[in-house]
Every structure is written in C-alpha cells, then in structure tokens.
Amino acid sequence: MKTITTAEFDRKFDDGEDVSEYFDWANARRVNWEHELVExxxxxxxxxxxxxxxxxxxxxxxxxxxxxxxxxxxxxxxxx
Structure with a gap:
C-alpha cells in the first residue's frame, strides 16, 4: 500500500483519479447494520x-x- 499526504489524496480524489492503491484492502471490512426509520x-x-x-x-x-x-x-x- 502506497502512502501520500492528505492534501495529495484529496486532490487526486477531487480530480477523479483512482485512489484505491492508497487503501489497505486486506484489512478492510464492511459493517452491516440494520436501519430503522424514526420520526x-x-x-x-x-x-x-x-x-x-x-x-x-x-x-x-x-x-x-x-x-x-x-x-x-x-x-x-x-x-x-
């Protein structure tokens, strides 16, 4: 996994560049939780x-x- 500064990451993201190489996908997890609508x-x-x-x-x-x-x-x- 590569590292860059926050400013560089923000610029790349805002410019629509692929920033996936800066994520640690091996340790990524999806948190599933249920939602309930309340008023x-x-x-x-x-x-x-x-x-x-x-x-x-x-x-x-x-x-x-x-x-x-x-x-x-x-x-x-x-x-x-």
Missing part, C-alpha cells in the same frame, strides 16, 4: 436552529441528528 417532531424554532447548524457544518439533518444521538449514547448519558 422526530420538533417545534419550528428548534427545527430552524437545527437547520442553521446543518448549514454551518455542511451536512444533512439526518447525519447531524444521527451523530448527536451516537455521541450521547457513547457517553452513556454521563451528563445526567
């Missing part, structure tokens, strides 16, 4: 705040909420 009701004001954070981070509502839930669960509710 979340929020007041409009909170939804506006969520959307502002989504825009600031350049992500999606789903990804951000998923990240926050994962962080909270990994912390085992330590703040309580």
């Amino acid at each position: 979340l009701e929020l007041p409009k004001e909170e939804l506006a705040e969520l959307d502002a954070e989504v825009a600031r981070l350049g992500t999606s509502r789903e990804r951000l909420v998923t990240k926050w839930v994962r962080e909270r669960l990994q912390g085992k509710f330590a703040a309580e």
Whole structure:
C-alpha cells in the first residue's frame, strides 16, 4: 500500500483519479447494520436552529441528528 499526504489524496480524489492503491484492502471490512426509520417532531424554532447548524457544518439533518444521538449514547448519558 502506497502512502501520500492528505492534501495529495484529496486532490487526486477531487480530480477523479483512482485512489484505491492508497487503501489497505486486506484489512478492510464492511459493517452491516440494520436501519430503522424514526420520526422526530420538533417545534419550528428548534427545527430552524437545527437547520442553521446543518448549514454551518455542511451536512444533512439526518447525519447531524444521527451523530448527536451516537455521541450521547457513547457517553452513556454521563451528563445526567
């Protein structure tokens, strides 16, 4: 496996070049986990705040909420 800097990798990837030679395919693994759709009701004001954070981070509502839930669960509710 070859190595390059992050900047070089990003440039190659952004330019559409094949970057597979920079991955350690021998140790790669696919994580299969099931998804379940859930609904979340929020007041409009909170939804506006969520959307502002989504825009600031350049992500999606789903990804951000998923990240926050994962962080909270990994912390085992330590703040309580």
